[in-house]
Amino acid sequence: MINWLTQIVTLTRFSLGTVPQRKGAATAAAVGIGGVVAVLVGVLSIAEGFRAAMSSSGDDDLVIVLRSGADSEMTSGLSREETRLIADAPGIARTADGPLASSELFVIINLLKRSTGTDANVPLRGVTNGAAVRGDLEIVEGRAFEPGRNEVMVGVGAARAFAGLEVGQRIRVAQVDWEVVGVFKGGGGAAESEIWTDAAVLQPAFQRGDSFQSVTARLTSASAFAAFKDALTTNPQLQVKVFKQNEYLAEQSSMLTGFIESIGVFIAAMMALGAVFGALNTMFSAVAARAREMATLRALGFGSSPIVISVLLESVILAVAGGGAGALASYLAFDGFQAATINWQSFSQVAFAFSVTPPLLVFAILWAVGIGVVGGLFPAIRAARMPVAAALREV
């Protein structure tokens, strides 16, 4: 076994030692694979960033309640009486001011996107107790809106992505002017892409009477979820469904992230096909150029399988070098890149940053390894099968 490993190490060192003599073809193959990895990482970083924006702070004890049959807050509707019953359910955390539950409205308004100057759908959320329930909300500029007044505070993502949301500006929504009084961050998942106001002011502006669309609440602990859910779903006065907020947000982003991931993998697969041919070409020419040396080694007694593995290893090392460079380039180019896109499930814009995560980089390098293996396998088999006596005559 040691002997076999020694053979592999020797042959691989020999193979890699000849790379400078083939630097043109080797570089072309590595760059091709680097391109595949860069595109794959770039596209998937969009999906990662979007998913992170949708669910970054979804605590396990944060829940959202919708009308049963509703797919999202957009299609949900709850009366004040129903929201009161929900807030009184067992398992909800309480403070001196009452239960940590916020009855909320969710409407879509039109604002101009800074990047393109075109109209975009922006979520406007009316809350009754939103900040206290989320807990991690932080005002980074200005102040929070005052209940009963036509004031809004905007998430940092929304402030960055949409025009006219600077503190002190006014936006006109539903024939009413609303003053922007603050900018906040945190607030749970996609909240940073939203504009928040007092639900009691938003209801008449949008002729919603005394109805809401959802209740977001904090439980005493994550383990209280089952009892809370049971209490609501078995209550004959309520027809609701209950989600943990992080699961709800993940589900809400699943269509877009799934689409982006499919597109990313599809594009990368197409490019990978080209890169495989590049690697095949490089490795076939490498094997052809070294036919006599390999035959010499086999004549000396080196086995076929170490030759196969050494050729494969060279191919994989070239691929990982190219893939690593591609992943690094992609990280430098895309990580943290700010963007906003529409979430098809809420028809509203979500501001997010491209996110090149370590698992994504590992995934991309595994692609490079895969390309290297496929690109090196056939040349490796050819190298091992070449008749020794014939190959020794190669010049």
Next chain:
Amino acid sequence: MSGQNGALVHIEKVNKTFRRGAEEIHILSQLNLEAPQGEFLALMGPSGSGKTTLLNLIGGLDRPTSGSVRIGDEQIDRMSNRRLAAWRARHIGLVFQFYNLLPVLTAERNVELPLLLTGLSSSQRRRHVEAALSVVGLTHRAKHYPRTLSGGEQQRTGIARAIVTDPTLLLCDEPTGDLDRKSGDEILALLQALNREHGKTIIMVTHDPHASARATRTVYLDKGRLSSEKPE
């Protein structure tokens, strides 16, 4: 390691046929050859007569179409490829016309290559390499890469690589074919010394009568058959 009848190399009724398209080319026909241990045998013949093919059969680099090739006690034509590779590593030293050194390795690393297939430690391998390089007179060039060595020095490195494992049989394929007369003479003197002083059994393919004169016996191959007389 002598086998049947005291012969180290025992080839019996060997045929070797190559197929080129629909055509069958008979290279060796019912060929018999015996070489005792300690012999320096020259194998001569015109180009295309099958000298290298015969050498490859003896070295286990190729297999006969029919007949048997026995080296010592082992019939090598029936061995699996894996076993044959291990057998070659243990018993055969190969010297090539164009040296076949690995260009990315120094002379001493080239010489060390066959030792990597043994269980020797790195210090043991170093001692063997030093001894082999000393036999061929190349100790001072150990750290040099093949491209910085002359043809004669490269061939001496090739010979050091061939003898470093102390093989049973040394097979040389036109060892002076790529060298000028002076370097060729040095190589032949070295092979002769290996045969006389170290008792190495050598089979050398050559078409140069000057080279074959150094051997203890010469056989001629023509039209697939061997004879001890030079063909007309």
